[in-house]
Amino acid sequence: MVFVPVTCPRVTTMDCNMDKDIQEKNRLRRIDCRRITAAVKKLFIEANTDLGADVLASLQASLRKEESAIGRQVLEKIIENADVACRSKMPICQDTGLAVLFIEMGQDIHVVGGDLRKAIEEGVRQAYAEGFLRKSICDPLSRKNTQDNTPAVIHIDIVAGNRLKIIAMPKGGGSENMSAAQMLTPAAGIEGIKKVVVEKVLAAGANPCPPVIVGVGIGGTLEQACILAKKALLRPVGEENKTDERLAQMEKELFGSINESGIGPAGLGGRVTALAVNIEMMPCHIASLPVAVNIQCHVARHKEVII
Amino acid sequence: MSTTHQIQTPLNSEVIASLHAGDMVLLSGDVYTARDVAHRRLYESLERGEKLPIDLKTAIVFYAAPSPTPPGRVIGSIGPTTSYRMDFFTPKLIENGLRGMIGKGNRSPEVLTATNKYGAVYFGAIGGIAALTAQCIKKVELVAYEDLGPEAIRKITMENMPLIVVHDARGNDLYAIARGQWCVKH
Structure with a gap:
């Protein structure tokens, strides 16, 4: 929860008649x-050594969903590797x-x-x-x-x-290399956006180490769309967009289409090509429809701290 | 149904001929790590007619650059990098004796043509399981281009490294076959 100060924060506000919480935050x-x-x-x-619990849970769930034998073997190895890396403090x-x-x-x-x-x-x-x-x-x-x-x-x-x-x-460089941004025309609309995302993931095939997480940024400017796409990769795996139902719907549809591609774990064939599709959006210029696709491999690493 | 082959390096033409796209392989023996800049250097040396720092005859290259080796270990984490970046250089290396490649991801038609013409094989390793893969490496020796740091060429000795045949010497491509098999048709 972001606190929005109602008065100009100064050190001296400690003397003001404000509640303690506000004083502390300012x-x-x-x-x-x-x-x-x-x-x-x-x-x-x-x-680099401890894979997030959300990613691991998603991999476990994928293992139950995967129908291809080689796909299941790959997922098992990925899960085993995360365990070995964490215990031996080796990079995943x-x-x-x-x-x-x-x-x-x-x-x-x-x-x-x-x-x-x-x-x-x-x-x-x-x-x-x-x-x-x-x-x-x-x-x-x-x-x-x-x-x-x-x-x-x-x-x-x-x-x-x-x-x-x-x-x-x-x-990682391999999945970053499979990422791209495109300036669509407003006429391209939702269908145009979906087409770009699916095309990028399908063209990438086995290259970015599927199952992948697909970060999508819509709107802003060229660079802002890319930043949105990267920030989309920080969302816990399995959580849909909670701010806009249209985006949650688009995420669901794209997730379905990508997992119908047959690429599968490590590109060796199967049902699990993506663990998640996360979209973030902001308004854009009336002339533009920027779309960025940032692909993340299954070693989806991020840790945070608040000081 | 795919077959599992126990293979010992060096690769000979009978072994290569017995491999089919989709077959599982447990590879033991020596391979060289080489990736982007090392490939450029090897290629340029061949162009200039110079002697290479490694013997390409029947060699296998692993497109990999390991993480640093912590104390008490043979090697750090190691796994395949995406192969297509080496495509430009690969046909020339195959012409000069290279017979095996270990990597991940799609290759160019030119690489496929070369593997077909000279009887070479492209193995897929699983990306992102590098702590596990490190357990298959028994020995590491720096052999060339030390200045490249992680990208230097190392001779690594593997034991039962699990791989899958992606391109066999007949021109079959496992990625295309698998995708055709698992793609949902509407």
Whole structure:
């Protein structure tokens, strides 16, 4: 629940005649950079070794649904691997990803003891060095590895309150490569959107390690649609869009169509090609209909903390 | 019904001929890891007529770059990367002796033509089960392009590595066959 302050928050409001809760939420808080670095480090190591309970539950449910014998074998191995990785503290996948972070920073936070972005990058650096995670970031042209998995991709939103939420999302290259954005015409409508999503997932086939989670962003601008699509991947697997019934309906239809494709686990044939289709949307220009499809492999990793 | 083959490297032409798309394989022996930049370097060396740092004759490449090896382990997590990025370089490597590839995902028609012409095989490994796959690796040796870090070429010794034949030497493609079999027709 986001608290919306009714008065301009200041430290001195402690003297005002406001209830204690409001005082607490508006109080200016100092957060030391070292705390941010430590949190980021912990999140990336955990995300890479400990698969989320929602993803595991969805894989278990898929195993009961899958009719193809090879598909079931693949799902069993995926579940077994998650267990082995967690117990042995080994990365679930060798591709420990590009470090993507979503930061929700309360406007009443004062970061002290350094630079916020540098503190985050340092957390990534420490996680990948000390957690034995693969460094997969390189110069796009020379392809020279940066050796420490930085820079990270950091999205910072300023929100109400005095809390700092950090979401760490190691994103693998194989599934990211199968993602795309398209600027449709308004005439394309819902059918046009559905066509783009299904086409991208079907064309990807076995490449992005199905069963996949499909993040869809509709509206905004080109870059906003992509951010919405990526944020859609953070929603717990199995939860439908709760803000718009039209989107929940579209999610259901797309989920059905994709799972009729026959691609199946690891692309070896079967009923389970997607674990979820999550759509997020915002208004767009009267001339546009941006659609972004961000594909996530079955190693759907993200961990978060609120400081 | 698919067959399970116990295969020991090096791959010979009789073994390759016995494999059919969809067959399960337990592979033991040595393979080389190589992916994007390593492929470019091998290809460019062949173009220039230089000696390669690895012997491609009957070789198998695993499109993989492991995570760093923690203390007390043979290797970190390891698994296949998506194969199509190596497609441009692959026919030339096959012409020069490469007989097996381990990866995941679709290949180009040019790769299929080359596997068919020279009698090579494309094995699929399951992606995203890298902690489990690491258990099949018994030995690792860095052999070339050390500067590439995780992308360097390593000789790895496998024991009973579970694979599935995706493209056999007859031009059959398991992905297309499986999809046709499981796709819901309206």
